[in-house]
Amino acid sequence: MSGPMLTARDAGLAVCHDCGQLVRLAGDHHHCPRCHAAVHLRRPNSIARSWALLISAAICYIPANVLPVTVVDALGKTQGDTIISGVLYFLHHGDWPLALVIFTASIAVPMSKIAMLMYLLVSSQRRSVWRPVDRTRVYRIVELIGRWSMLDMFVVTILVALVQLGFFATMHAGAGAPYFGAVVVLTMLAAQQFDPRLIWDAVEARDDR
Amino acid sequence: MCPGHAHPGCSVECIHGGLRRLRSAVDRRCGIATIAADDDQLPPALAACHECDLLNQVPALAPGASARCARCNSLLCRNPPNSIERCLALTVSSLFLFIVANSYAFLRFGTPGNMRTTTLVTGVVSLWTEGQYLLAALIMMVGVIMPGFLIVLGLYVLLPLYLGRRVPDAADVIRLLMHVREWAMVEVFVVGILVAYVKLANMAELLPGVSAYAFALLMITQAWTNSSLEPRVVWRRLAALS
Numbered sequence: 001m002s003g004p005m006l007t008a009r010d011a012g013l014a015v016c017h018d019c020g021q022l023v024r025l026a027g028d029h030h031h032c033p034r035c036h037a038a039v040h041l042r043r044p045n046s047i048a049r050s051w052a053l054l055i056s057a058a059i060c061y062i063p064a065n066v067l068p069v070t071v072v073d074a075l076g077k078t079q080g081d082t083i084i085s086g087v088l089y090f091l092h093h094g095d096w097p098l099a100l101v102i103f104t105a106s107i108a109v110p111m112s113k114i115a116m117l118m119y120l121l122v123s124s125q126r127r128s129v130w131r132p133v134d135r136t137r138v139y140r141i142v143e144l145i146g147r148w149s150m151l152d153m154f155v156v157t158i159l160v161a162l163v164q165l166g167f168f169a170t171m172h173a174g175a176g177a178p179y180f181g182a183v184v185v186l187t188m189l190a191a192q193q194f195d196p197r198l199i200w201d202a203v204e205a206r207d208d209r
Numbered sequence: 210m211c212p213g214h215a216h217p218g219c220s221v222e223c224i225h226g227g228l229r230r231l232r233s234a235v236d237r238r239c240g241i242a243t244i245a246a247d248d249d250q251l252p253p254a255l256a257a258c259h260e261c262d263l264l265n266q267v268p269a270l271a272p273g274a275s276a277r278c279a280r281c282n283s284l285l286c287r288n289p290p291n292s293i294e295r296c297l298a299l300t301v302s303s304l305f306l307f308i309v310a311n312s313y314a315f316l317r318f319g320t321p322g323n324m325r326t327t328t329l330v331t332g333v334v335s336l337w338t339e340g341q342y343l344l345a346a347l348i349m350m351v352g353v354i355m356p357g358f359l360i361v362l363g364l365y366v367l368l369p370l371y372l373g374r375r376v377p378d379a380a381d382v383i384r385l386l387m388h389v390r391e392w393a394m395v396e397v398f399v400v401g402i403l404v405a406y407v408k409l410a411n412m413a414e415l416l417p418g419v420s421a422y423a424f425a426l427l428m429i430t431q432a433w434t435n436s437s438l439e440p441r442v443v444w445r446r447l448a449a450l451s
Contacts, residue, residue, distance in 0.1 A: 005263055005279075006263070006264050007257070007262040008263075008264050011264060017259075018384045018387060018388075019383070019384065019440060020257075020259065020286075020440060022255065034380060034444060035380050035384040035444075036384070037384055095407070098404065098407050101400075102404065105400075132261075133280075133281055133282065136281045137282075139260070140260070140283065147391075147394050147397055148397055150394055150397050151400055151401050152401075153344060153347065154394075154398045154400075154401030154402075154405075155401045155405050155408070156344075157332045157348050157401075158327065158401060158402065158405040159405055160335055160339065161327035161331060161332035161335045161336075162316060162319075162325050162409065163409070163412075164325050165319060165413065166323070172339055173336055173339060173341045177341065177344050178344045181343065181344050181347045181348075182343070185347065188391070192391075196259075196260040196261065197260065197261060197262040200263075200281070
């Protein structure tokens with residue numbers, strides 16, 4: 001691309017979040033002429049909303065890991081399994097591919113997602129100009145991987161429905177399961193609220209100086 | 210009306226997007242100047258990057274081509290070949306697969322005298338009866354309601370576009386469609402079936418049902434629809450109708 005880099009905001013234009021239509025801003029309230037969504041220059045209160053959702057997710061993440069996600073009644077005994085003990089169980093039984101899948105979806109993805117979003121929020125608040133292309137890529141990864149944490153909740157649903165062998169083994173969802181579901185939804189919402197253009201606004205502010 | 214040229218007289222001939230040769234023959238007969246050699250080319254446009262707000266001059270895109278932001282390299286837009294037609298075909302396939310996937314059991318498990326079968330809905334019901342209301346509602350949402358809603362909305366948008374008809378509130382439905390996409394998690398559920406299968410395989414007799422295959426195919430058709438659905442193409446076709 002030749003010439004100076006011009007952003008939509010510099011040109012007095014706002015992009016519709018929903019359909020990408022460029023809208024010329026005049027006055028206070030705007031709606032996209034094409035898809036009727038509310039149009040803003042940047043997502044309103046992006047950082048505050050994203051923090052609120054992310055902190056809620058981080059709080060829910062504690063009971064999600066401490067409380068059991070599945071409870072098995074087998075031969076008169078009751079045993080609760082947390083996410084981590086489930087991974088360790090398969091690891092000890094030599095079933096490492098399954099342990100890896102559960103570890104990735106239930107531990108690595110939610111934890112790295114919370115950490116990456118926190119980093120994006122802190123660095124945007126500090127108006128960091130460090131490696132904006134890579135930080136935008138981090139945001140893209142966060143959006144891409146978020147849904148995969150739902151994997152364990154689907155597995156719990158299937159197991160609860162199927163493992164009903166009366167006295168021999170009956171499986172229930174544990175108290176931690178709804179918290180884990182909440183973590184997935186809250187982190188997805190937090191990622192939606194974050195506006196990656198804030199990363200670039202800081203870069204432009206430095207270039208203007 | 211033809212999407213490419215503003216002429217009200219040739220609506221019938223343009224119903225079938227694939228029959229481009231017929232269309233250009235009709236155009237010649239009607240004396241319409243064809244704008245571009247290839248109608249499927251997406252014209253150049255000014256577009257702001259969703260991720261860094263840079264204004265990009267997007268060049269004309271041939272079918273199959275895509276454009277990326279000059280600054281942050283995020284995807285600006287693509288021109289999937291026969292986007293509307295392909296998405297419609299895939300959405301119709303998804304509809305049938307969705308019905309099969311949710312009508313039959315995807316796994317059968319147990320001892321010969323005590324076989325349990327489950328569909329996704331009965332799985333949600335057993336969570337609900339255990340008192341796991343929040344989890345049951347969440348799984349119902351991302352596993353059944355949103356994927357089904359996505360198909361219905363897709364048909365409502367794509368079928369009229371394909372037939373060259375206008376339907377009420379098409380713009381709002383397209384907007385809704387783009388939001389619903391994020392919460393339909395068929396592909397995650399398919400991996401969930403696989404994980405549950407491996408977990409249970411040693412415990413008792415375990416058989417996959419027809420629905421498991423339907424879910425696997427549904428995962429493919431929905432992912433393929435997502436990769437073939439370009440908002441700009443949809444909006445352009447819609448604008449050409451009004």
